[in-house]
Amino acid sequence: MDDIALAEVTRGGRVESLHLGRIAVTDDTGRVIRGLGAVEAPVFPRSTVKALLALPLVETGAADRLGLTDAELALACASHGGEIPHVRTASRMLAAAGQSVACLECGAHWPSFEAAARAVASDGAGPTALHNNCSGKHAGLICLAADQGLDPKGYVDPAHAVQRQVTSALEMATSVPHTERNRGLDGCSMPTYAIPLSALATGFARFGTGRNFSSGHASAAARLRSAVASEPFMVAGSGRFDTTLMAHFGQRIFCKMGAEGVMVAALPECGLGIAIKTSDGANRAAEVALAALLLELGAPLWSSADQEVLHGLSCQVLKNWNGREVGMVRAAGKG
Template identity: 85%
Template sequence: MDDIALAEVTRGGRVESLHHGRIAVMDDTGRVVRALGAIDKPIFPRSTVKALLALPLVETGAADRLGLADAELALACASHGGEIRHAETAASMLAKAGQGLTCLECGAHWPTYDAAAHALAATGAQPTALHNNCSGKHAGLICLSIDQSLDPAGYIDPGHEAQRQVTEALVMATSVPHNETNRGLDGCSMPTYAIPLAALATGFARFGTGRNFSSGHASAAARLRSAVASDPFMVAGSGRFDTTLMAHFGNRIFCKMGAEGVMVASLPDLGLGVAIKTDDGANRAAEVALAALLLDLGALLWNDTDREVLAGLAHQVMKNWNGREVGTLRAAGKG
């Protein structure tokens, strides 16, 4: 099946650009609810699976024994913008594990949120690994390692015991193999595994309902969803799609953007999971496509304010540097 147009950019009343891709909507049994494009084709989920990787941190009791707060659990699921609170929360997680900055193996980069990068540069300081958008995920792996009396060094390697546990969580959720045959290397040096888009969507249906999870993992998923709902800023940051969507919907929707135009969502009340992949890796296209899809899927659930929020995310006005409207970014065919 050919991939379809997911989003379009307009200018002067004409479609200027098109973003193509695929969408899988699955229930927690693995049944296809909606398929647009080649949903059985493997993709690298990238950062979309961070909440699944955080399951062992909670399920083993490590989070409780180390006294991790909701904000810290939310950061473990995050691709954050490197704002002050993000970096401070990552540092707090490490401190609770008795570790410091040098334990992080994700590498350093400037905050992806421009205002945070400018503010840091104005102080004359350089970014550290705490500003890496994946620092919360890495801090979570370090916390898991320390709690289980493991040497955290090399926690990013597939053979490390903590890495083995989080990979098993991915297999449990998606019901597909994660091994050397489909392994790649993510931007933060953690493994990422190519799996069918349909399997990724199934995993997030189960993240919302607990199906196919042990009772401990199901409770961990519920706690992580609650932590994210209570502090969605930690998962992304200022002005981000994920933050806006989850700040409004709370526990009703979990969503997570990943690199190269991968997006997932969990809809616990409907027992559904969504996975989107854009062919050109455009995150903006995945975002508007998800908003439009949610408008449709939750038609009987959403109130007027819900629909207004989703409509605004699915059809965004684009302005130039003078603040003048130049066009729109919208779900394809929704003009």
Template identity: 65%
Template sequence: MDTAIAEVERGGRVESRHAGTAVVVDAAGDVVFALGDIERPTFPRSAVKAFLALPLVESGAADRLGLGDEELALACASHTGEPAHVAVAARMLARAGRDVGCLECGTHWPVDDAAARDLARTGGAPSALHNNCSGKHAGFVCLACDRGEAPGGYVDPGHPIMREVTAALADVTGAPHRADNRGIDGCSIPTYAIPLRALAHGFARFGTGHGLGAERARAAARLRAAVAASPFMVAGTGRFDTRLMQALGPRVFSKMGAEGIMAASLPQQGLGIAVKCHDGAPRAAEVAMAALLTRFLGPEGAGDPILGTLARYELKNWNGIRVGEVRATGFT
């Protein structure tokens, strides 16, 4: 039987329940908390973007191209397409001598409503720079150009750059990434179904460097520092990851993925956390992650107001009247 990780209350009654799976793993791979079937294969989707950015840093390409904190944070991002995100993605491509025409992520309107309205109001049209994955893709283009590889077709599993970043995924998570567990992500790159336990273990290793080679561990530390310095770049206005890391800084590295995936590193505690909401609802995965962070950050987590707000928040109607709440369940 599936276990609820979040519930929605209205009028003093539970109106909806979201079932899911959650796991906390230490850097040695030992499970310290589990809820549900943690071996069930799950597509991590965008939660692993930082792992995909590791070769960009460890190869020296980021330094040679002059990529700073904002650029590296955007390479790890699922951003909202606000003007600052678009500008940094364009800057990354320019550093490699390329432009938006190299991006193979597709085009959509900014996720941020205000940014989308402003773009439409001025007669503008979205480009691939507005795609929430444009920073990740710009990172692939930068790595390809630095390697002397033609970037065209980099989304294909057989492209040298995609083979390199896929190898990094397999190394960090310890799970196989092969054709038999491969799907296609929303931005057209491969995504691989792996156990949720392996995803959490990967985040524990990413947060500590334990079990990674020296260069890869240094690259992970640099990416964490970049995101802590520029948390707006990794998500955007009002988004869970940005709000969390603006408040907690380097104590937590958090990354959402599509279809109700959340993952996080707690470097000081040496832990990785992964959550999957089975019906794909991000609201459930987010409140569950906040509840787990509250528990496993220890006293500092229990006393942090941002975590309390993210783990349990009010629902209001269009007149601003409180009608209920969304809250995590099963993590006390």
């Protein structure tokens, strides 16, 4: 099945652009509840799976032994904007592992949050790997290595003992092999594995319910969901979709945006997982499509305040440089 229209961009009351993609909604057995587009075709999940990668950090007891806080566990699941609290939290995680920024193998880039980037520029020092949106995930892997007495050097290599543990967690969650045959390289130098969109949705249905996980992994998933719900700022940052959604819904919804228009969500109360992929890699389209889908799927559960938040996220106003409204990004067919 061809990809379908997920989102449209308007200007002057007309549709100016259209974003195509696909959506998979599954339960924790892997049954596809709703499939729109080619949901069995493989996609690279990119950063959407950070919470699954953090499962061994909690399940092994490393997080407790190192005294990691909810903020630090949330950052391990994050694609953050490089704001000061993100940078400081990543630094504390490294300190807990007895390491410094020099241990990070994610590379440095400017903060994606504009105000944070300006602050770094005004200091004249330039960004470090702590500003990388993936620094929390990498710090979490370094913590796992340190707790097990492993040399963290090369922790991004698929052959590293830490990498083998987190890859096993991905396989457990999605029921799909992760080998060199479906391996790619992510922007932060971590492996990323192409899997069916439906399998990605299944992984997050399981992450939400704990079913089809071992008892240890189910407990770890619950701990991570709780950490993210209590510290949603750490998962993304100021003005970001993920933070806005989870700040309102708490543990009722877990969501995570990834690069190239991949989005996932877990609805523990419904026992469902969602995965979205936009054809053109547009994150804005995945955001509005998820919000509109949540409005529909959770209608019996949502209060009027819940619905208001979701409606606002599914119809994002666009303004020009003078602050004047010029149109919107909205779920396709909702005009």
